[in-house]
Amino acid sequence: MSVMRLGYLHIRVTNLADAKRFYVDTLGMQVVLEQGNKIYLKCWDEWDHHSLMIEEGGVGVIKLGYKVAKPEDLAYFEKRIEAFGVSTTRMSEGETLGVGEGLRFIIPSGHTLELYHHMEFTDTAVGLINPPLFPRNLAGVGVPRLDHCLLKTDNIPLAERFFIEALDFKPAERLVSDLSSDGELLGTWLFCQHKTHDIAFVAGEKGRIHHWGYKLEGWDAIRHAGSILSMDDVSVGYGPEIHGLSRGETIYFFDPAGNRMEVFAGGYETYPDFPTITWTADQLPRAVGYISRELKENHFTVDT
Secondary structure, three states, X not given: OOEEEEEEEEEEEOOHXXXXXXXXXXXOOEEEEEEOOEEEEEXXXXXXXXXXXXXXXXXXXXXXXXXXXXXXHHHHHHHHHHHHOOOEEEEOOOOOOOEOOEEEEEOOOOOEEEEEOOEOEOOOOOOOOOOOOOOOOOOOOOOOEEEEEEEEEOXXXXXXXXXXXXXXXXXXXXXXXXXXXXXXXXXXXXXXXXXXXXXXXXXXXXXXXXXXXXXXXXXXXXXXXXXXXXXXXXXXXXXXXXXXXXXXXXXXXEOOOOOEEEEXXXXXXXXXXXXXXXXXXXXXXXXXXXXXXXXXXXXXXXXX
C-alpha cells in the first residue's frame, strides 16, 4: 500500500496563449490536448496522459493528483483519511480527463488533492523499445518530468501529521525555530518513495502554492535552463544555487501569470529507514542557498 509520486497539477493562468508559449517553447513541454480554456501538457519523459493542466482565469493551483501503486490502495487510503477526520468523495473514471477512478479530498492546508491508480498511457517522446537518450527535437529547457511541490499552510504540524498518519509519507527534512523541546516547526519536506521530497509545506495562507518542481539530470542541465530562461526574458526569482536542504541544484522562476516553479537536479535518495534531517532557523540562509547564504526577500512571501 503506497502513494508513488506526484502525477499532475491543475493550475490557473491569466492568459492561455502566453502560457502555452511559455510551457511549450521555454520549458519544452508537449501539448496533449487543447479543450476550451484548458490545455493539457506533459514532459518528454512522462508516460501518463498529462502532468499539467493549465486553465485560463487567474493564478494558483486548483488541484493536485498523486498516483497510488494498486487499485486496492484507494480503499486503504480512504479509510486512513476518513479516520483522520478528513472527508473524501469518490472520483469517477474520466472526471479528471484521462484519469481512472479515485478519491478527492481537501487536505488540512486547504488544497484539493486527488488520489488515483490508473491514468491513460500515451507513451514518452522516446518510446519504450530501444529508446534514444533524449528526443532530438527538444525545445527550450526540455524538462523531463514533474517532481514535487511546495505548498503553503497556516498549520504546518497538522499538515505534516496528516501526510504521515493518513498517507504514509515520511519527513526527510524539517526546519525548526530551535532545538528545544518546544521549538516551532517552520517547514517540512516529506517523501513517499525515494526522492528527497514529494511534497513540502511552509508557513503561509491556506490553499496557496509556493512552487512546483521539474527534475533535470544535473548541473549542466541547470546551467542550460538558466541560459534559456534569460534568452526568453523569464522572471527568475532565485538561483542558480545549491540548497543545503535537499542538496538540490536549483533555479526558481515564474510563468507569465506569476506562478512560481523550479528546475531541480541532484539531491539524495531516501528509504523507509531514512532519519529526518533537521535545520534550525538561524541556518535558513544556508539551507536555502548553501553557496551564497543569501535569501531574497520575496522567496517566502510571494505565492499564488
